[in-house]
Amino acid sequence: MTDERAYWLAWSQIAGVGPTLLMRIYRHFGSLAAAWNADLAALDAVEGIGGVTAGAIAETRASLNPATLFAAHQRDNPDVWTPADADYPRLLTEIPDPPPLLYYRGQVSLAENRGDVGLVAIVGTRNPSSYGKQWTYRLVEALVQAGFTIVSGLAEGIDAIAHQACLDAGGRTIAVLGTGVNRVYPTSNRTLAQQIDRKGLILSEHPRGTGPDRAHFPSRNRIIAGLCRATLVIEAGSKSGALITARVANDYGREVYALPGSLDQPQSRGCLEIIAGGAQVILGETPLLEALGAIPQLDAMPNHAAAPASSPSAPPTPDLPPRLVPIFQAIPPMPPEAIALDTLVQTTQLDTSSLLAALLELEMLGVVSQLPGMRYCRT
Template sequence: QEIPTPPALLYYRGIVDPQEILGITPTVGIVGTRYPTEYGRRWTRKISSTLAKSGFTIVSGLAMGIDTEAHQACLEAGGRTIAVFGNGVDTVYPKENKTLAEKVIKQGLVVSEYPAGTKPNSKHFPQRNRIIAGLSRAVLVMEAPQRSGALITADMANEFCRDVYVLPARLDDEKSHGCLQLINHGAEVIPITMDKLLEMLGAIPPLDIDVVEPPENLSLFEDKKRDYIPDLEPMLAQVFQHISSEAIPVDLVVQKTGLSPGDVSSSLLQLELLGLVTQLPGMRYQKN
């Protein structure tokens, strides 16, 4: 919800990592042309692999070309990657990446704001790009001609106050004219050494995260964590207060909170992604 136009819902398949949602695990978007040169492919794989081994989550769009190289290199390095779809999460586009999508689901996450059954549509992809930018702490544009969709992602990242980095290339290389344009507008140039890139992205030194435990309740007869409520937005906190360790149906949550069914469903999904509640069969929820 850090972007001006956040999706109302995010559908997903795969493994949710609460540390990504809370901003503890850094995420970096890698985007570019669907028709990269060998130079672009090589540097994309090198950078994606290095970032994955350094604890970054790689975000991209599962398109052919740069996206594919970024996802594959991350997975091969044992890292975690997020693929943002411009269609339902039950449909893989392009179909050539079906096997890659299955690997992403096992080792990361695929997300979409479009419900299952939504087919690929060219109008969806610019909207998809804003989610890539929003999920990323920084966006790296590897190769992009002047009309590349990667430039939309870069523009949105800049609008959302994310850092934008660009792979430098030859002045006469048309596949990089978009990158040169971004550099002219103030984007950072990706450094030659990976140590310098990691330093620029904030991976050196590593983040020192203090885990704050809930305050203890000194009563001898009450569950000492029962009254603990995490720091949540008002609507999420309101819904969370009505969830207990006993499963409760979603319609009862609607009744107790007085919120609309849509607001309750959206809040429950966000709480589930944060690892605070679990959905059970029959649209019932319980506190973790």
């Protein structure tokens, strides 16, 4: 039988099937192997598959053998994960658009992949002030001492400073590239990449040999945000790419923090804007660590053998729209018990944005409460 991983690669070759649609297909059929063998009428039931995409699916399936394709691909890219792999980073499986293929280079930590180690993203401008550089070093040193792994994009400026500060502090850092893992851009960071290769990890959704492309870097930012429980923006102008990472992290239900700065500094404008929009303010190392410590640890994977909702000990379900009932039933009955958003995504198999909308509706109905750290319980 063909490895399920081969189908993640095969589906990713179809024009019009991006990461979000691919995840919808996977969740609809339960496996991409089943989807590959489904007829077009069945595929048409998946939101986002129109006539053009259906035609591309039919054409590609007729001309491509997933097993042969994957075997050839692995000869040049032996170090790759798909969501079908047990070692694929858990937090990435909980976003609506995880990379179908995640290539890696360096030293793998399965504890990071499982979510047992906290990952924090640090992003910012390519032209930091001395203030931004100073605070990047201070915050990274504190985070490393507290046991966090630092994630960034190996770009010039704050990204490179965060990686280097982490290495200097003896910590682990992960660089997410917009190129293949064997192509470093900008080239000025090649030496830094070599250090990360020896002591950390380099990731990319692009196969080896892929060069820089402007379109790759915004999509790279979603991987940075998706890997982490929290994203820190150190300095960013109003149009900085770091704000894309912050916005995506917020959409994923992850924590976003920003370093405040002077109104007279263009590098601080983006940080001040996202603080005004609801991002948490970084007020120093200790307050930041206290805030990160309040984020609940990832729950164990859901136990599907648990007692059904009809068990005599289960509280009654209020009169709710049918689409909200499974979400309500997945939420613990009362404080201090609560369930993290990440776990709810796994349990309900909904994308984060749809789940957040449903949770807001349940809150407005007065049957669910949100607790600090994006945790939920019934009222």
